[in-house]
Amino acid sequence: MTISTTATDISNQITLSELMKLERFCPFTINGIAYELHLDGENQGVYATYGKQTVWLSSPVQIIATTCSKDGNNWGRILQWHDTQGSIHRWVMPTELLAGTTAAISRELLSKGLHISQRPSDLNKFVNYLQGYPTDQHILCVDRIGWCDGAFVLPDCVIGGEEEIIFQSSLGVVCAFAESGTLDKWIEHVSKPSQGNSRLIFSLSVSFAGSLLNLVSESNGGFHLRGSSSIGKSVALDLASSVWGNPEKYRRQWRATDNGLEGLAVTHNDGLLILDEIKQCDQRSIGDAVYMLMNGQGKTRATKQGSAKAVSAWRLLVLSNGEESLASIMSQGRQAIKAGQEIRLADIPADAGAGLGIFEQLHGTESPSTFADNLKVAAASYYGLAGKAWLKYLTSDLNGATRRAHELIRRFMEEHVPSGSNGQVMRVARRFAVVAAGGEMAGEANITGWQFGEAMQATARCFQDWLDGFGRDNSFEETEILRQVLSFIQVHGSSRFQSMTSDSTKSTYNRVGFYSTELKEGIQSTFPVPHSDQDYETTYSIFPNSFRNEVCKGLDPKLVERVLIKRGWLKPENERVATRKIRIPDHNNPTRMYVLTPKAWDEEGEG
Incomplete structure (x- = not known):
């Protein structure tokens, strides 16, 4: 599914229960123009009558509810119609679009199968129809994915919670969340073959852990798999991506402006942002980009009137890879790396030290390259099911899941973090601990097929390798x-x-x-x-x-x-x-x- 450049299609998002049982339409009048909707018969459509003239504006479209955010802003209207194939469409139209040209609204609806008159005067009347259509129904909307009142909002659905919520965003991004195959196939061909490979299990666990940050009050952070080319770093990113969507679309590039990264962060809130090949990022701006991503807040911007716009905010984990470390790239750009940058993006050697690149076990496969190819094909075939199963598990008992996460975090810190470690090491260690908790809990929820303790040990191995590189005794x-x-x-x-x-x-x-x-x-x-x-x-x-x-x-x-x-x-x-x-x-x-x-x-x- 695609998030449009102007609003959100919710055709498959929610049932909306009784709300979708459409009431008979009552004609209404605005500025002397009477609007009517004909759902049945030969004259189906929206009509406007002024004086003795009646004109056709569009095929039938109804407004079934208004929406707004908790603070009473970001108002929208839910439009519903059928295309010529009989498929139902629902679209949350931000009412702010009504203040612009008619082209944006017309373009969006035409792309989704609604027929609209293109005469400028008719388009103006059509926009008035959308604005004036009477409805008593109202639904809470949110403008970003992630946790909201015990529910987890995704672009195409809301998981858990008691209140009906819809997702409405004006961000012009392609939705990376998608599904293919079955969860059983994903476990068989993606998750279970990762067993015995610390970097693979760790990367998959990071994908689950992003949803725990809010529950355990953990701040943003990231991990960087560093190593030479052709050792399998991209496989780890593909596997982590497959938890939520198609790896080809879910995995993004470091090569982006600050504004681009900010937009990506917002659309991966309470989840995992995967960024490929850190060297593509400008050497002089990579440090600032890392700070922005990990601080969880975008730049302050002004409206055309000079007032401050609402600042974008997010909470997430980042999984990155590249041939060089953040420190190395910054030094090439003659930038001094600061402690905050280094510990926010923990540098982990991608080579697991078994002579097989990123791998430690090939499970009978003839070579690391063949094993990597098999995993990449599997991740591109089965994806998106594990993430939704994970969210259903969390929301089924949110308090219990939170308690379990804290237990596993405490266990990791006690068993795997050297006593007397300084504050910087402890801060990064807790991030690793959240990852361990995510992987262990996903296993307990029968989502991964892993044995108890596998995610804990894989994460501990990656933590120790990070600690060896960072320095055990020094800040x-x-x-x-x-x-x-x-x-x-x-x-x-x-x-x-x-x-x-x-x-x-x-x-x-x-x-x-x-x-x-x-x-x-x-x-x-x-x-x-x-x-x-x-x-x-x-x-x-x-x-x-x-x-x-x-x-x-x-x-x-x-x-x-x-x-x-x-x-x-x-x-x-x-x-x-x-x-x-x-x-x-x-x-x-x-x-x-x-x-x-x-x-x-x-x-x-x-x-």
Whole structure:
């Protein structure tokens, strides 16, 4: 089904019970023009009579109810008619369209099988007919999918809840929610073959977990599967997409403007937004895009009159993939990554480490590529059933589902998160815990065919792999400081540092300091037999200005000092002074320098 550019077709959305038992139409008059509707006979249609002239406006169309949002805004009218094949159509027309040209309304109705006179004067009368048609029925409408009063609103149906609700949106997007096949076939060919593969089960669990965020009061967040091409990353995204719709349409691209991503976020509220190939996004704007998606709020915009429009809002999970990490792409665009961005989009190595790319088990299939092809074909054949089954399970006992989710989240945190973890790790860990809960509960609801504990273990494996990359003992800021300092020495150590023992007449271009290489402590001289390189260690001494302006570029130098001293990478003069006075070539007096100890290279930047 398609969400139109102007409003919402609800032909298959809801029964509306007694509301759809149409009453006899009573003619009405507006500005001296009498409107009549003939449902039966040879003269079926909508007619307008003024003076002695009667004109045909359209084939029969009725307004069966008015709609508005909870706050009394976003008014609409539900139109109903039959096409020439006898199929019934219902469309929620935002009344704001009545203030524009007649073309938008005419185009929408014509595309849905209603015949309309195209004479401009007739079109104007037809619009007046739609606006003036009397009805006493009224229904609550919502303008975005997701949770509403215990029900879950989708573009084509509302699951659960006691109050009748319809979806009405003016967003010009293609609806990605669709169904094909049966749930049993999806379980057999998509879900069960994922068993034994941590990245696949995790990705499917993320798809279920999006609907839990609101229930457990968890904020937005995302996961990024990073790895080289042809290892199966796209398979994970296709499987996750198949929970809700056709992977080809449900999976979207990072290559979009901020406005485009904002629109996508709104249409995936309380669910999962899947974004393919992060490198397609502009290097200079990817950081802002991640912030916007994870903050759950769009930009503030003004109306033509200058007043502020309502700001778009959403709550969702994001599943992304790409060959590079967010940090890598931002660095290529000369953008400094912040802690908030890194932990909002948790970077998980897509390669599961079994020599099979993203896979760990092929279940008898001859090769990873064949296994991937089989899964992609299955996901493109059976889709959309698991998502609706999941929502029916949740809404059948919303309080019970919420309690169960909290139990599973607590279990994950207790069993799989290292004690004493810092706040940043705990924040990401809880997001993984919600994913584990989603996968486990979907299994308990007989939606996946998985055994108890499979989703928990797969999610724990992905969490541990994320934690290994992020750093177990440090905050994000500390990890990034250590990486940046180490990277500076690796890039410039042989070109911009002068040897303490070199000929002073030999110039070092754009010099930032000096280095000295000595035997490690405890190693005895074997002269004249040379030592191996492993027996030596190097100390780098950096000019204060170079340290602050280049090594610490984009960072707080004082924070860098504290972190390096804490890790033993920097040798201070005392507790108050981070630099040391040392003798360097061509200087008569000792000079203050930042002295980086060999410990930094011994640790190889880990931690």
